[in-house]
Amino acid sequence: MHWLGKVLAWLNIIGFGAAVVLMGRTLQVRNSWAKKVAEARVEAEKGEPEVHQRRKRLIKLTDELQMALLGWNRYWDNVTVLRSQATRGALVVQLGENQGLQNQQTVYVFQPGAESGQVEYVGAFRVTQVEENRAAMSPTWRLIEGEEVGWRYGAGWRIWASIPPSSRQMFSDLDVNFVLATERKRALEQDLKLQNELKKEAEQQLAQRMAELVGGGDLPAEVAKDLPEYLVVGLVNAIQSAEQARNEALVRVDRLRRQIKRTVERYEQLRDENLRLAGQLAGSPIPAAATSAVEGNSAVPAAAIGSVAAKPSAAD
Structure with missing residues (x-):
């Protein structure tokens, strides 16, 4: 036999042995992966109800989010707000035409809360003057005495172009309640002032009557000499x-x-x-x-x- 045939024969033998070894290894790996796939399929079948429940919850939460956002228009976040000296309660905001703000537009302003991540509703404002990146706005409600002093001027304010009608009605009702409470407070203060004046007059009358009974020691001599003895x-x-x-x-x-x-x-x-x-x-x-x-x-x-x-x- 020619030497080339011998070499090829040996190569075939070696290849056949390698193929046998690799085939066994391949079968072992295939069986291992088949087992893992079967186990994964069982785990997937077990977790399928939970996945279904979570999908339903996701759909429900998405619907709730859409309902919550219903009526809320665009907003501007992290707006810098300064106090205006023009009128009481007026604001100057770093927001203007370039950001989509329009003159005479009514916006709803929220300020940073006392704790990080919170916001507090301030009220509805009407834009009175607008520039490219700056605007002035005034409150649309009657301010309570000293209300604007407690506002947290600076950065971090949020301005909404619109809020849901139910929220506007709630804020309107609160505003009316505040006005009524302020009027009651003013009426009580006036009544208290009147009561104090009446009390002062009553005390003066009492002092005069007591002086008539026990004597008025603080009467000047030139006045006392012309009065009856019992008045002195x-x-x-x-x-x-x-x-x-x-x-x-x-x-x-x-x-x-x-x-x-x-x-x-x-x-x-x-x-x-x-x-x-x-x-x-x-x-x-x-x-x-x-x-x-x-x-x-x-x-x-x-x-x-x-x-x-x-x-x-x-x-x-």
């Missing part, structure tokens, strides 16, 4: 002073009564003594003139007693 020292003090003067007069009258009584008793005693002594004279009768004189003198004290006795009753 007070009605109570005047009554007490009059009662004290009456009591003192009663004491003096009582003392005079007692003194007169003692005097009358002494007089009668002396008169009786004189009559007795006159009767003891040696047989001499008492002259008629002396008797009449004695009787006349005895009538004088009696008249005096009656006069003095009449004075206390007048004082009483």
